[in-house]
Amino acid sequence: MDFSELKSKINHRLTVKLEKLRLRNDSVYPIPKDIDRVWQIFIDGRPVKKYSHIAAKSKFGLMNIGTIMTGGQHITIADINSGGSVIIPFVLIQGQQVISIKQLDKKKSYQVYAGLIEQWRDMHGGLVWNVPRGYADQGDSGHKTARRELAEETGLAGRLFLLPGRALNPNSTYFETGQKGGVKIYAVNLGPEKVAWQNKKVVLLNNPQPTEAYEKISQCQFFPLAELSQLGDMFSVAAESRLRYYLDNNL
Numbered sequence: 001m002d003f004s005e006l007k008s009k010i011n012h013r014l015t016v017k018l019e020k021l022r023l024r025n026d027s028v029y030p031i032p033k034d035i036d037r038v039w040q041i042f043i044d045g046r047p048v049k050k051y052s053h054i055a056a057k058s059k060f061g062l063m064n065i066g067t068i069m070t071g072g073q074h075i076t077i078a079d080i081n082s083g084g085s086v087i088i089p090f091v092l093i094q095g096q097q098v099i100s101i102k103q104l105d106k107k108k109s110y111q112v113y114a115g116l117i118e119q120w121r122d123m124h125g126g127l128v129w130n131v132p133r134g135y136a137d138q139g140d141s142g143h144k145t146a147r148r149e150l151a152e153e154t155g156l157a158g159r160l161f162l163l164p165g166r167a168l169n170p171n172s173t174y175f176e177t178g179q180k181g182g183v184k185i186y187a188v189n190l191g192p193e194k195v196a197w198q199n200k201k202v203v204l205l206n207n208p209q210p211t212e213a214y215e216k217i218s219q220c221q222f223f224p225l226a227e228l229s230q231l232g233d234m235f236s237v238a239a240e241s242r243l244r245y246y247l248d249n250n251l
Contacts, residue, residue, distance in 0.1 A: 006032070006067070006069060006071065007069065009032035009034070009035070010029050010030060010032060010067075011030045011032070011033075011052060014030045014052060014053065015029055015030060018030070018053060018055070022057075022062075023053075023055040023057065023062065023064075024053070024055070024064065024066075025062055025064045025076045025077075025078045025176050026078075026176065026178055027068050027069075027074075027076055027176050028053070028064040028065075028066035028067065028068060028074065028076050029053075029066055029067050029068070029069070030052035030053040030066055030067070031051070031052050031053065031066055031067045031073060032052075032067070033052070035067070037051065037073070038072070038073040039065055039073060039075070041054060041065070051065075052066070053065070053066045054066070059080070059138075060079055060080055060135065061077060061078055061079035061080050061135075062077070062078050063075065063076070063077050064076045064077075064078075074173075074174070075174055076174060076175070076176045077174055077175050077176065078175070078176040078177070078181075079135050079136075080135070080136070080137075080138045081135070081136035081137075081138060081139075081140065081181070082176070082177045082178055082180070082181025082182065083135075083136060083142070083167055083168075083177055083181045083182045083183045083184065084133060084134055084135040084136050084142075084145060084183050084184075085133060085134065085136065085142045085143075085145040085146035085149060085183065085184050085185075085186055086131055086132070086133040086146075086168075086183055086184070086185045086186065086235045086238070086239050087131060087132045087133060087146050087149060087150045087160065087185075087186050087187070087188060088114055088115070088131045088163075088185065088186070088187050088188075088236075088239040088240070088242075088243050089114065089115035089132075089150070089154065089156060089158070089187075089188050089190055089220065090112055090113065090114050090115070090187060090188070090189055090190070090225070090243060091112070091113045091114075091115075091189070091190050091195050091202050091222060092104060092110055092111070092112060092189070093110060093111040093112075093113065093197055093202075094108060094109075094110040094111075095108070096197060097192070097197055098190075098191065098192040098195055098196055098197050098202070099191070099192065100189060100191035100192065101189050101251065103191075104251055106251060111224065112224070112225040112243075112244075112247065113202045113222040113223060113224060113225065114131070114222065114223060114224075114225050114228055114239075114240065114243070115131075115132075115154065115156075115190070115220045115221070115222050116129045116130060116131060116220070116221060116222075116223055116228070116236070117129070117130065117131075117132055117153055117154060117219075117220055117221075118221075119153075124232065124233070128231075128232060128233055129223075129231060129233070129236070130231065130233040130235065130236045131228070131233075131235060131236045131239045132149050132150055132153040132154055132220075133149060133153075133183070133235055134148070134149035134152070134153070142162070142184040142186070143160060143162070143186070146160050146184070146186040147160060150188065154220040155207075155220075156188070156190070156194070156220065158188040158189070158190060158194070159188065159189070160186045160187070160188050161186065161187055161188075162184060162185070162186055163185045163186065163187050163239075163242040163243060163245075163246050164242070164245065164246060165185070165242050165245070166182065167181065167182025167183055167184050168182050168183040168184075168185070168235075168238055169182055169183075170183060170234070170235070183235070185235075185238060185239050185242045187239075187242075187243055187246065193205070194206070195222075201222070202222035204219070204220070207219075225240055225243065225244065226240070228240035229241070
């Protein structure tokens with residue numbers, strides 16, 4: 001079935017109703033009556049035999065099951081602000097000491113270490129190392145979200161800056177961001193006033209002030225930047241790539 005044929009079969013009255021109730025993600029429409037349902041839906045173990053559109057809503061976002069105009073039926077998930085923020089804290093080591101970006105001597109070699117936290121992620125099967133991140137609260141900017149999540153998950157603070165590149169879609173099969181939404185990646189350079197190079201390791205000079213969220217997460221630890229590319233967390237892999245691009249092209 002081509003685009004025009006499918007569009008002509010869409011229940012537009014139901015579509016308008018769903019939009020008024022704020023129950024429809026942009027990419028999803030009610031499934032026309034004469035099309036077989038691909039998904040078998042069960043609620044409390046009981047099958048739902050007839051449906052055109054299914055929605056589940058919370059303060060965080062909206063989940064839909066319906067049809068998309070490119071054909072087929074999909075589950076889509078859109079969070080309240082169509083994205084969030086990822087933060088990669090990083091440290092520059094040159095001459096066996098921590099330096100700030102302004103102190104970097106471009107003629108000499110240097111090392112980059114990135115800060116990671118270990119936390120339990122049910123969808124990943126347990127404890128994982130990853131960069132700090134979080135979804136935006138309704139109305140919050142990416143920068144405000146990044147600042148809040150950095151403080152909550154590491155207890156750290158610093159001058160955040162947006163790394164170059166388009167906002168990310170975590171999973172374009174199921175996660176809906178639209179053209180203007182997506183996850184932004186920020187970086188923060190921790191200088192010698194906050195960290196030190198001791199015994200070939202980056203150590204925090206002062207223990208960060210814990211928050212309720214911070215107490216549930218391991219203290220931020222630092223690893224060579226290249227090691228992030230080997231993690232199972234795709235946001236950490238993307239943050240490593242974005243930071244490396246920034247350092248290669250701006251320092």
